[in-house]
Amino acid sequence: MKIYDATGATETGIIAITKSISTLILATTLKFSELTTETIRVEVERANGSNFEITKGLMFLKDFILANTYGTDALVSSATGGLELIAVCEICNEGSIHLFEKDVIKIEMRGLISGETYKINGIEEPQTSTEIYSFEHKSMSSEDTNKDFNVEGYDILVLDTSDTIEEINYTFANGQVVKYSQYELQCMSKSIDPVAYVQIDGKVTSSFAGKLQLPLVAVRNLNIRKAQGAVINLILRNHL
Secondary structure (H helix, E strand, O other): OEEEEEEOOOEOOOEEEOOOOOEEEEEEOOOHHHOOOOEEEEEEEOOOOOOEEOOOOOEEHHHHHHHHHOOOOOEEEEOHHHEEEEEEEEOEOOOEEOOOOOOEEEEEEEOOOOOOEEEEEEEOOOOEEOOEOOEEEEEEOOOOOEEEEEOOOEEEEEEEOOOOEEEEEEEEOOOOEEEEOHHHHHHHHHHHOOOOEEOOOOOEEOOEOOEEEEEOOOEEEEEEEEOOOOOEEEEEEEOO
16 A cells, blocks of 8 residues: 655655554665664554554654564665665554554654655555554663663664673573673674665675664563763564
8 A cells, every 4th residue: 555655855744544554665765874864653543542652753764664674574675766775664463453443543754855755655464453563762871881771571672883882781581691792792683684685786784884683582681881972772672
């Protein structure tokens, strides 16, 4: 289902979708590395007022894409239309988002680059589901040197990489604590998802500059130790 397709706009405005969808296909004439200011907001607006924020407000498009595609789905591209980036982003598990009467799915993108093309399509399913993904942002301030994050209930982490990070400690559900360096986690991430992005020219990459994608299943706590001087952002996807 076509939702949006435009060139030259800096924002989409709020798009209301009355059909149930499970997945967003996001495409642009920009390469992933060229995404900068683009943000996205996705929300299920319920007629009874119990709205569900999938993105918890606006979040950077590149973070939304990375949290949606790690482990199973590669970013792809298409010479047709010059689409340098196509991301298939699942927002509901085991079916399309169940909508009751007068419920709508609202999508908005801002910070678009004028002169570039952005496309949004939605995928419908033969059944509906109430298992909706959501994404949460957490951070360490520049002054923080040691911080714990409760990550129980999440399955995917997108973490800023930084030379200031000294170690990352995982506390697993069985109580065991395992210490990793940033380099070790980068290697593990690539081994889990070695084909992360296939570009038009056939170039394949297994990671993204400045970002680290990691699984969090069976992890209860994440402890990051770093030197002062950099803000570290984390994006977490809820585990269904």
